[in-house]
Amino acid sequence: MKLKKLVLTGAAGRLGSHLREPLSKMCDELLSTDIVDEIGTLYPGESYVKADLASFEQIEPLMAGADMVVHLGAIVDERPFEEMLGPNFVGSYNIWEAGYRHGVRRVVYASSIHAVGMYPKTECIGTDVPHRPDTFYGLAKCFTEDLGRMYWEKRQMESVHLRILSAAQVTNSRALGSWLSYDDLIQLVTRAIDTPVVGFTIVYGVSNNDRAPVDNAKAAFLGYRPKDNAEQFAEEILAAQGPADPMDPGTMCHGGPFASIELGQSLIASMGIIDDRKKT
Template structure:
């Protein structure tokens, strides 16, 4: 159990947020839930604060009284620039600025593989490499990582930025055999990111104990993270239902997969 009296969980209604609400997860003594829509089936230790992340006053009110934030909220896919800007960039600035004003000690942020999606699959990288976003969504993740670094260097707010690979019930394609993060391991990694005694600003990769890996994840080990699940358990099933892609296809060549292969989203809107 963490020592936090009240933790704000943004994106509480999303796939990962829903998993973090499970009873065995320990985010704080009280968990304040935030999403665009009200949360249902509140547990005794949960509070509901629906809001739009682009509304600073609403975000500030939700952050007030919290001493930690698990920031999973925002637009979760590629999308129009205005949507990404309002939800992911402005919304995350609002989270950090409200954290500064209200004395929050630590933020755990849901970054993404798409912040480094243009590294080739033949490369093994760690959390210190330069970002190489593969989409406007990926650009927003790199912005918030830098925002977290700024708020630590200038104001001392600690952040663990978790570059989540593929967080689903089970892997369903060959890339997932490398990038998969189980729900159980995701919950553990978030808990460890909250409870580690000191993190400064840290980038960790959200991946399970998969035998193949794009990422050197020693920073996650420093947190005490010990993944319990592995995509290897699904390997035969995934290989049987998928085919080997063309190695020259950008979706196969680069770590970001289909996000790399997709065109610029603004072009598709014309």
């Protein structure tokens, strides 16, 4: 299935950098957007527009003629609520409302495990568990999932919410269960786009890890069948780390370190995430 036009928000980020090329091949026109001045060499059929998610006036015209939106744009860290409000809460409303006004059929949204991050890891959770956010960042994911459900039930605008666990290189024991490889990310987004009917759907963004702590059975109709497995890194990772503290929420909860930090406290800079975005 080739679409006429796709819009990609957060195109300058790590995940956006790996999705731009495959998305450009799924449509006649890929409109990429972010808040940076430029994103490097554009792929065939791709254009770039700098726009602020918190501004409806900047976002609304981007939706003209679009079939679907892949919405990755956000502050991807915990911050004070006032900082999150514009890009992560209002920004989601702007995407859905502008998309609705222009007849966008579906939004594919980068949600997060942090929408349910306070569940203990001893529970293998499905896609239908009640929200249990670990941070203001996770709360924004809950808000957007509920927004997507409302726009489906009230306005028949479809959405797929990808609860990504950790789409980064495996550098710690948590990632042995939570890893989402870039190849599996691409497959997941592709299935979210090319599945004929999705309504409102939640699916976990995780690879085929032996230690995956979530259950995608109720989203099986998407046809997402991950291929990569973090177990290949297990021996080295476990040898390098000492015993886990069973009393630490960062160890015991699905949200990892986000479950143990204070609300509003930035965390990403201390997590050692490798910036391996794809260069163009």
